[in-house]
Amino acid sequence: MRRAGEGRRLPPRRRPDRRLVSAMMLFFFSAFFLIALKGELRWQGFALALVVPALIYVATMGLPRFFPADKLLLAIANFLCALGVLVLYSTDLDAGTSRGLQQAVYYSTGIVAMLFCILLVRYVRRWKFLIRLVVLGAAALLALPLAIGTEQNGAINWINLGGTSLQPSEIVKIALLLILSYYMSRRQFWAWLLFAGYCLGVLMLQKDLGTALIYYTTTLLLFFSSTGNLPLTGLGLVGGAGAAVLGYRMFAHVKKRVAVWQNPWMYYETSGYQIAQILMAIASGGLFGVGLGLGAPRVIPVYFTDCIFAVICEQFGIIFGVLVLVMYVILILRGTSIAVSARHSFHALLAMGATLMLGVQTFVIIGGVLKLIPLTGVTMPFVSYGGTSLVSCMGLIGLLQGVASINQDDFAYDYEISHSLSEELTLPNAEG
Amino acid sequence: MKQLRSRFRVMTLLVVGLLFVAGLYGVYSVTIYGSRWFSNSKNTRYQAARRTVIAGDIIDRNGVVLATTDADGERVYQSAIKARKATVHLIGDRDGNVANGVDSFQANYLLGFETSLSERVAALLKGETRRGDDVTLTADSKLCAKIVSAFDTNAQTKGKSGGAVVMNYRTGEILALVSLPVFDPQNITQADQENPQHPFWNRALQSTLAPGSTFKIITAASALENLEGITSHLFLCTGATQVMDQTIRDYNLAQHGSLTLEKAFTVSCNNAFAQCALILTDANLRRTAENFGFNDNFLFRDIVVENSVYPTTNRNAVEIAWSGVGQSQIGATPLHMCMVGAAIANDGVMMEPRLIARVKSPSGTVRVRYVPKEYRRAVPTGIADVLQSYMQNVVASGTGSAARVTGLTIAGKTGSAEASVNGEDVTNAWFVGYIADDALPYACCVLVESGGSGGGVAAPIAATIFKYLKDNYGD
Numbered sequence: 001m002r003r004a005g006e007g008r009r010l011p012p013r014r015r016p017d018r019r020l021v022s023a024m025m026l027f028f029f030s031a032f033f034l035i036a037l038k039g040e041l042r043w044q045g046f047a048l049a050l051v052v053p054a055l056i057y058v059a060t061m062g063l064p065r066f067f068p069a070d071k072l073l074l075a076i077a078n079f080l081c082a083l084g085v086l087v088l089y090s091t092d093l094d095a096g097t098s099r100g101l102q103q104a105v106y107y108s109t110g111i112v113a114m115l116f117c118i119l120l121v122r123y124v125r126r127w128k129f130l131i132r133l134v135v136l137g138a139a140a141l142l143a144l145p146l147a148i149g150t151e152q153n154g155a156i157n158w159i160n161l162g163g164t165s166l167q168p169s170e171i172v173k174i175a176l177l178l179i180l181s182y183y184m185s186r187r188q189f190w191a192w193l194l195f196a197g198y199c200l201g202v203l204m205l206q207k208d209l210g211t212a213l214i215y216y217t218t219t220l221l222l223f224f225s226s227t228g229n230l231p232l233t234g235l236g237l238v239g240g241a242g243a244a245v246l247g248y249r250m251f252a253h254v255k256k257r258v259a260v261w262q263n264p265w266m267y268y269e270t271s272g273y274q275i276a277q278i279l280m281a282i283a284s285g286g287l288f289g290v291g292l293g294l295g296a297p298r299v300i301p302v303y304f305t306d307c308i309f310a311v312i313c314e315q316f317g318i319i320f321g322v323l324v325l326v327m328y329v330i331l332i333l334r335g336t337s338i339a340v341s342a343r344h345s346f347h348a349l350l351a352m353g354a355t356l357m358l359g360v361q362t363f364v365i366i367g368g369v370l371k372l373i374p375l376t377g378v379t380m381p382f383v384s385y386g387g388t389s390l391v392s393c394m395g396l397i398g399l400l401q402g403v404a405s406i407n408q409d410d411f412a413y414d415y416e417i418s419h420s421l422s423e424e425l426t427l428p429n430a431e432g
Numbered sequence: 433m434k435q436l437r438s439r440f441r442v443m444t445l446l447v448v449g450l451l452f453v454a455g456l457y458g459v460y461s462v463t464i465y466g467s468r469w470f471s472n473s474k475n476t477r478y479q480a481a482r483r484t485v486i487a488g489d490i491i492d493r494n495g496v497v498l499a500t501t502d503a504d505g506e507r508v509y510q511s512a513i514k515a516r517k518a519t520v521h522l523i524g525d526r527d528g529n530v531a532n533g534v535d536s537f538q539a540n541y542l543l544g545f546e547t548s549l550s551e552r553v554a555a556l557l558k559g560e561t562r563r564g565d566d567v568t569l570t571a572d573s574k575l576c577a578k579i580v581s582a583f584d585t586n587a588q589t590k591g592k593s594g595g596a597v598v599m600n601y602r603t604g605e606i607l608a609l610v611s612l613p614v615f616d617p618q619n620i621t622q623a624d625q626e627n628p629q630h631p632f633w634n635r636a637l638q639s640t641l642a643p644g645s646t647f648k649i650i651t652a653a654s655a656l657e658n659l660e661g662i663t664s665h666l667f668l669c670t671g672a673t674q675v676m677d678q679t680i681r682d683y684n685l686a687q688h689g690s691l692t693l694e695k696a697f698t699v700s701c702n703n704a705f706a707q708c709a710l711i712l713t714d715a716n717l718r719r720t721a722e723n724f725g726f727n728d729n730f731l732f733r734d735i736v737v738e739n740s741v742y743p744t745t746n747r748n749a750v751e752i753a754w755s756g757v758g759q760s761q762i763g764a765t766p767l768h769m770c771m772v773g774a775a776i777a778n779d780g781v782m783m784e785p786r787l788i789a790r791v792k793s794p795s796g797t798v799r800v801r802y803v804p805k806e807y808r809r810a811v812p813t814g815i816a817d818v819l820q821s822y823m824q825n826v827v828a829s830g831t832g833s834a835a836r837v838t839g840l841t842i843a844g845k846t847g848s849a850e851a852s853v854n855g856e857d858v859t860n861a862w863f864v865g866y867i868a869d870d871a872l873p874y875a876c877c878v879l880v881e882s883g884g885s886g887g888g889v890a891a892p893i894a895a896t897i898f899k900y901l902k903d904n905y906g907d
Contacts, residue, residue, distance in 0.1 A: 221446075225439045268474060276474065282462060283469035284477045296477050318462045325455045329448050336444040340437045348433075352440050359447035363454060370458040 017071040021060050024075065025053035028082050035090055035293045044101050048089055051104055052082050059111045067122065068408035069401050073334040076327050077397045080382035081107045081390065083324070087311055088304055088385050090293040099304055099385050106387040110394030117174065117395045121350065121402025131182045135195060138175035141168045142202050155208040155377070169203060169211045170392040173357060177399060180219060181349035184226040192219075209247075209254075210378040213364060216240055218357045225352055226345070261374035274301045278369055281314040282321075289317030304385040306377050309369045328362045328381075331355075335400050341407045351403040354396040468736060471537040473528035478539040482507070488542045488564035490523055490534055492573045493607075493789060499523050499535060507535070509617050510573070517614040518576035521634040522569075522787075525617035529632040532736035534567060534787065541565040541791045546799060563794040570605035570789045570802065575900055579610045582896040583880075588889045593629045593881040595636035595766040598897055601774035601866055602873040603804040604783030606735075608897075609767070611635040635879065637737045640763030644849025645683075645700045645886065646864045646877075647758025649772055649819060652697055654720035655708050656815045663818075666690050667704035675753045680706045683848045683859075683885065697822045698830035700846060702757045709756025714747050717755060724772055724810045725782065726764070732807075734787040740764040759850060770877035772810070773864035776823060777843070777875050780816035782807045824868060832865065834891035837898045841868040844894065846886035858882040863890035867898055874901050 029049050036045020060074045085107055089100025124130060145168060149156045158165050176199060183192035196219045203212035220240070224233040247254050256271050264272035264279065277300040284290060297303050297311040313321040335355030342348035358381050365384075368375035379389040471478070487507060490499040498519055502508050507526050509516045524533020540546055544564040555562045579596045583589045591613075598608040615624040615631040624631050633639070655662045671687035673680045682688070682702045688695075696704035709717055722728070726742040743751070743761035754760040764772075767785060775782035784807040791800040811819070823843035826832040832844040844865025851860050861883030866875035876897050883889040 221443050225436065225443050228435060228439055265472075276472075279465075279469045280472055280475040280477070282458075283466040284475065286462070286466060286470075296480060299476055313458075318459055322455045322459060325451055329451055332444060332448055332451075336440055339440050345433065345436060348436060348440070352443070356443060356447060359444075359451070363447065363450045366458075367450070367454045370454055371461065372454050372457045 017075065018061070020072075020075050021056065024060075024079050024082070025056055028052045028056065028086060031086050031292060032089065035093065038093065038293055044092075044098065045089065048085065048100060048104055052085055052107075055104070055108055055111065056082055059114070063115065063118075067118070067405045068412075069118075070334055070338060070404040073331060073338075073397065073400060073404070076331050076334075077382060077394065080324070080327060081110060081394070083312070084308070084383035084385070084390075086292075087308060087315065087383070090315065091297050091303060091311060093293055095298060103385055103390070106390045109387060110390045113391040114394040114398035114401065117398025118402045118405065121347070121399055122405050127178075127182055127346075131179060134175050134178055138172045138179070139195070139198060141175075142172045142199060144168055145206055146202070149206070156206045157203075157208040157211070164387070167386070167388040169206075169208060169215075170388040171395075172199065173215075173392050174395045174399065176215060176218075177350060177353040177357065177396070180222055181346050181353055184222065184349055185344070185346040210364065210376040213376060214357065214361050214378060217360045218353060221356045221360070222349060222353045225356075226349055257374045257376075261371065264371070274307070275371060275375060277301065278307055278310040278375075279371065281310045282318065282370075285314035285317050285321075287317050287319050289313070289315050289320060291315065302377075305379055305389075306365060306375070306384065307369060308380050308384050309366050312383070324383075325362075325366065328359070332359045338400055338404045338407060341411075342403055343407070343410050347403045347406060351400050354399045358393065358396055464731065467537075467540065468532075468731075471532065471539050473524070473531050473536050478536070478543050478545075479528070481539075481543045481545070484562070485543045486561055486563045487535075488544070488566040488794070490538075490542070491566060491568045492519075492571055493569060494572060494574070496573050498569070498573055512577075513616065514581065515573040515577040516618065517616050518580040518610055519571070519573050520614055520617050521611040521636065522571060522576065522609050523617070525620065527620065529620070530634060531638070532634075534569065537734075537736060538567050538788065538791075541567055541799065547793070551793065551795065565794070565799060566792045568789045568792070569787055570600075570607065571609065571787065572607050572904075574904075575608040575897070576610050578900050579608055579893065579897060580612065580614055582893045583612055586889075586892065589880050589883060589893065592883055593635060594879050594883065595634075595639065596876065596878045596893065596897070597636050597767045597770040598874060598876045598901075599770055599774055599783075599785060600873055601777040601783065601875040604774075604786045604807070605789075605802070605804075606785050606787045607874065607901075608876075609636050609787075611637075635881070636766045637735065638765065639879075639881075640738050640740060640765055641860055641879070641881075642760075642762055642849045642851055643758045643764045643769050644847035644860065644862055645702075645705075645758055646769055646772070646845050646847035646849075646862045647762060647764075648697060648700065648705050648756075648847075649776060649823070649845050649864070650721050650724055651705050651709060651712070651717060651756045651758075652693060652822065653724075653776075653811045653815055653819060654712055654717050655693060656818055657720060657811065658712060658716045662693055662708075664692070666692060667696055667701070667707050669696075669701050669703040671703070673703045673706050673753070675706065675710070676748065676750050678750045678753075680753055680757075694822055694825065697845075698825045700826075700831045705756040706753035707756075709752050710749065712756070714752045714755070717752070718742050718744070720811075721762075723808070724775065725768060725808065726762075730768075732784055732786075735767070735785055737767050737785075738765050740768045758847060766877045766879045769862065769864050769879075770875055771807075773823075773845070773866055773877060774875035775810040776816050776819045777866040777868070777873070778816075779813045780809055780811040782810045820868065823865070827865065831887040832863065832891050834887055835863060835865055835894045835898070837895055837902060840872070840898055840902055842866075842895075842898060843868050844891070846891060848884065848886045851881075853882065859884050861886040861889040863887075863894045865891075865894050865898075867901065871907065872901055872905055874898075874905070 032049035056078050059078050085103045088103045092100050145157050145159050150158045180192050220236045260267050260272045264275035268276050295314045300307045303311050339348050339351035365378050365380045367373040381393045487501045499509050524530045524535035542564045594612045596610045599606045611634045613631045669688035688701045721742040726740045730737050741763040751760045784805040789802045827835050827842045827844050831846040835842050835844050847862030849860045861880040863878045863886050878890040878893045880889050
């Protein structure tokens with residue numbers, strides 16, 4: 001008996017991931033090529049037009065050959081990284097800076113960091129000893145700026161190591177997630193609480209309130225995810241709110257932040273300048289933007305890190321800005337799906353923690369730039385200029401990919417077992 | 433594990449929901465406030481655009497070119513110095529000292545940001561420098577100059593700060609919008625910069641001051657709307673009304689005896705209106721004020737104006753009594769008070785103030801044309817009719833007699849509002865009025881800061897305005 005359609009030739013197999021990646025590579029190639037024609041930094045632009053698509057290709061098509069990966073997640077993370085390079089390069093024009101090129105170097109470092117984290121999650125089976133090392137290492141690293149740190153924008157959270165500066169609190173994010181999910185999955189309440197409390201204390205001492213907010217929120221959300229303990233979560237929430245109110249009462253600059261958030265124009269000459277410039281930039285972009293490489297993004301203070309979303313909105317328009325938000329949403333949804341498919345609670349919590357951390361950080365900075373909440377100085381994941389930030393975000397993606405690869409191995413194993421079982425079971429029947 | 437997964441989903445929903453709110457808020461605020469943020473005088477972007485685009489002309493309703501771009505790309509304002517100075521707050525200046533003048537608030541037209549792609553390509557092919565759109569205003573620059581000279585020629589108002597607005601109460605078109613002191617945009621001097629009267633400040637749109645007795649229009653409207661039989665109620669004015677620990681007195685310590693609402697409106701009796709506010713209760717008075725646009729976020733298309741305030745906190749009997757006569761913490765701009773008078777004249781309907789008659793592209797296509805738009809209904813028609821007769825009485829036989837013009841029926845309300853400037857008590861003179869004639873449907877508001885009595889100082893300037901309208905706009 002012939003089954004329907006058996007005789008017809010099947011159409012060639014579609015590879016949606018390949019198309020998506022090709023589109024991304026074409027987008028970035030043409031974008032870099034076009035601004036390279038315009039500016040004076042030609043060779044940089046032409047180099048980036050080749051290097052960035054190549055990096056995208058390596059990260060999204062090359063890596064998955066060695067182990068199973070979530071390609072959509074990879075594609076989105078890489079798109080955002082490349083977008084950062086593009087926007088930074090476009091602001092370099094006529095400014096004499098070379099942040100775009102620098103960011104491309106950071107991007108490749110980020111890919112290496114992602115690979116490292118994938119391998120870490122995929123191949124380390126005995127965490128018991130390693131996690132103690134991580135605790136000690138992370139604790140020491142986080143406290144380092146207090147001893148040898150330098151101050152930037154009021155916070156002491158940078159250290160200089162042999163010519164390169166480093167923000168330990170970014171790297172420790174990965175350690176925090178490993179530690180939280182390890183101890184939470186083993187229900188060792190005090191172990192993780194002590195570490196998280198230590199981190200928050202040190203960050204407060206460094207006056208790095210933005211990062212402290214992200215550490216705190218991620219820990220609280222992950223705690224609720226792991227236990228479902230509403231009373232304790234509520235207590236944590238009340239404690240956080242109490243600390244916020246206390247901070248508002250005690251620190252004049254926190255008060256000022258809130259006042260500026262309510263009416264930036266009133267404080268234009270002083271502390272409202274940044275938000276006002278952000279709003280003017282976004283408004284100048286309108287729905288469809290002024291165009292790549294155009295506009296005046298450099299009037300916004302720290303346009304290359306915290307406020308880079310305003311630059312994106314000015315050049316590409318608010319609609320594109322919303323689409324970038326949608327990409328983060330897809331990233332979060334993929335991350336959740338990885339967490340939900342994990343077999344071990346350690347892996348599940350690790351994936352969920354990485355997802356929540358990225359989501360919270362995205363909301364804190366984009367909500368701040370759009371004046372929905374007071375602006376807090378944190379970086380926009382993947383896009384903002386900065387090596388440590390990019391490395392830590394790609395590290396988080398690495399954690400997610402590591403868990404995803406284990407999930408897929410597990411699925412494949414299950415499939416094999418069930419397949420061989422069914423073969424065993426059906427064989428006698430077939431013979432008979 | 434199963435519970436863990438469902439909690440994961442809840443957490444994700446929470447974070448995704450927050451991002452969704454952020455995106456929605458972003459799109460909402462760009463749509464609502466985008467043009468205001470963009471045209472802010474602090475925005476360096478359109479100043480940069482001036483270098484590459486020839487800014488379009490600004491023309492008044494009679495075809496007078498108020499601002500143009502010369503051969504060197506420099507912005508120049510009209511050569512008649514009096515009118516140039518009088519329209520400086522309306523138009524703005526090159527350096528962005530005046531906030532939200534037409535030159536900056538309409539920059540998206542004037543600098544060709546609304547130019548379509550095909551028009552840009554056409555200009556590129558012809559090798560021409562791109563030119564912005566021309567904006568024609570509803571304003572009359574001669575009338576603006578007339579108002580400034582009226583301020584200057586009168587000894588009582590010479591050198592005083594103030595503002596005046598003239599609008600068509602049927603359509604909302606603004607004919608004049610003046611703020612004093614004025615300055616010359618072609619030649620901004622050190623004295624202008626250091627003048628303690630802040631000439632760059634646009635008082636007609638940015639000063640929210642206590643409207644004083646002109647607010648009695650709203651108190652009376654509220655009484656007519658909420659209190660049955662109030663027209664026959666008799667108030668007693670002994671010259672002083674004790675409310676808690678404060679005494680409310682009349683301007684010049686007048687005593688009016690027993691009087692009706694109509695009479696109290698005509699002679700502007702504070703005692704009667706303070707008592708009236710207390711009978712009305714704060715909630716009723718506030719509702720009426722909000723119907724007139726107080727506490728609303730004004731987002732008019734052509735004009736940026738400060739929001740008016742009817743206070744919502746610290747409402748004890750003293751504050752409520754003072755609210756009845758437009759004091760307390762009530763604040764309104766001359767433009768808004770002009771709209772209040774115009775709403776009464778227009779049978780209770782408040783029109784949106786409009787300043788742009790049309791926007792024309794260099795190739796001659798009309799991009800925007802003036803369309804009258806209703807802003808809100810302030811009071812029912814019946815009550816507006818009663819108030820019209822009250823306001824006519826004010827000019828015919830009350831405090832506003834100085835606004836009379838022979839051959840015209842004028843209606844109005846005076847105000848002498850107490851304010852404090854640098855700790856010194858001053859009286860701001862207000863007059864809100866209109867011509868009760870369908871052929872000349874114009875309302876005006878005049879404010880003279882530290883001027884003294886509204887009837888004595890502000891009303892004569894209104895009379896000059898009405899006379900000008902009669903001579904130039906009548907048949």
